[in-house]
Amino acid sequence: MRNSKTVHIISLGCPKNRVDTERILSTLFDRGYTHSDDPLTARYIIINTCAFIEPAVEESIDAILDVKSEHPDAFVVVAGCLPLRYREDLVDSLPEIDLFLTPDRIHELPDLIAAKTAPDPRGDTIYGASVSGRVLTTPGYAYLKIAEGCSRRCTYCTIPSIRGPLRSYDSEMLAQEAESLASCNVRELVLVAQDLTAYGVEKNEKHSLTNLLKRLEIIQDLRWIRLMYLHPDGIPRSLPELMKNSEKILPYMDIPFQHVSDHVLKSMGRPWKGNRIRKLVDNLRNAIPGLVLRTTFMVGFPTERDEDFQELRDFVQEFRIEHVGVFAYSPEEGTPAFDLGNPIPDQVKNARSSEIQNIHSRFIKRRLKEKVGTTQESIIEGVSSETDLLLQGRTWDQAPxxxxxxxxxxxxxxxxxxxxxxITATHGPDLFGEII
Structure with missing residues (x-):
């Protein structure tokens, strides 16, 4: 039986989407709604979608259709990037959906539900202050979204057209949100945006990333601050020194390189050349003792030749980045790269992706084995999702x-x-250990 003011929410996509999910829950809770883990008991089912690449769009559409098929009597809300990207086309193609919600209208959701209508899905946009009201869905850690949108022009990326240009949130509002999170037992703050390094560039120096970090450092109950999504072309010169001397900013950087071939990088609209990426890795490792890096690579871009892939393969073998994600290029309509076609067969893309992953897996297996017998500072997340007999957490160099x-x-x-x-043992990418 469905309760009249009970909501079930499905959150897809990136950590930035999770922040929006938490704000959706907070907005509804403030108006008397409750959350249920069981969609069968929920009157309202919200799907917070991702539409960054075609596989994400397909996952979102599949989730929507599954919900409508399995819960035909529920009031279904489709939120997130899908209605931003496809707007009226989505309304026309999914008439069975009760409400479409874009991120800029989260605060209106209770009223929109009450009216049981979906006004213009774009609506008026309000930016400039970070909304602090959230219902946390992550144990012991939280994401802090410091900006919306992106003003870079990578030729394969849909984000500027979906989320708009860069808009940095006010630094003092972010600090207040972080203080509120810390008071709710959050000990690890993970900073996210489409591009952290661009934070404040459309404003002035007082909104810079390093100054924001200095402000966050003084929050007493925060123990760890982690940086995700740093663009290689914008890392502040002051950041390595700040990270080196900080007791809270973890020596961990997520820097998506995408590729290392000059030929491919140029056609991707990425301003750096491969040698600058190599020098950046060397310089950061020399400047920050114990630095752990995460990056992502795209294989199968339309201009990627065999020799370009070999250069990427050699880089992965030589530089041994600690954490690597690999994904195959997906042509996205409306992007400049879409006009290049899709000449590389899927089987070639998949083979290249597997090869990079296999090279990295061999390295990471050795790296994790070296941790056995060492003592690592680690955050507890609660009872394991695998079994009630174990606790689950992460070492400082494992991002959530x-x-x-x-x-x-x-x-x-x-x-x-x-x-x-x-640390007592390893299994795949995971570790086992005992609290001492």
Missing amino acids: EVDGVLYITSGDGIAGEIHKVK
Whole structure:
């Protein structure tokens, strides 16, 4: 039986989407709604979608159709990037959906539900202040979205057309949000945006990334600050020194390189050449002791030749980036790269992706084995999703959701606590350890 003011939410896509999901829940809770983990008991089912690349669009559409098929009597809301990207086309193609919600209208959701109508899905946009009201869905850590949109022009990317140009949130509002999160037992703050390094460039120096980090550092209850999505072309010169001397900013950088071939990078609209990327990695590692890097690579871009892929392969072997994600190029209509066609067969893309992953897997397997017997500062996330007999967490160099997990076989802890853990074993990308 469905309760009249109960909501079930499905969050797809990136951590930035998760922040929007938490704001949706907060907006509804403020108006008397409750959340249910069981969609069968929920009157309202919200799907917060991703539309960055075609596979994400397909996943979102599949989720929508599954919900409507399995819960035909539920009131279904489709939120996120899908209605931003496709707008009226989506309304026409999915008439069975009760409401479409774009991120700029989250605060209106209770009223839109009450009216049971979907006005112009674009609507008036309000930016400039970070909304602090959130219902946390992550244990012991939280994402802090510091900006919306992106003003870079990578030829394959749909984000500027979906989310618009860069708009940085006010630094003091972000600090207040971070303080509120810390008061709710958040000990790790993960900064996210389409491009962290561009934070504040459309404003002035006082909104720069390093100054924001200095402000966040003084929040007493925060223990870790992690940086995700740093563009290689904008890393502030002051950041390595700040990270090196900080007790809270983790020596961890997520820098999506996408490729290292000059030929491919140029056609991607990426301003750097491969040698600058190599020098950047060397310089950062020399400047920040113990630095851990994460990056992503795209294979199968229309201009990627065999020799370009070989250059990427050699880079992965030589530089041994600690965490690597690989995805195959997907042509996205409306992007400049779409006009290049899709000349590389899917089987070639998949083979190249597998080869890069296999090279990295061999390295990461050795790296993780070297951790056995060492003691690592680790955050507890709660009882394991695999079994109630284990706790689950992460070591400091594992970012949430992407870098594997730590299973704790001995010792007690609760979500948000940071403990020293002795690593006892590995399995795939995951670690096992005991609290000491």
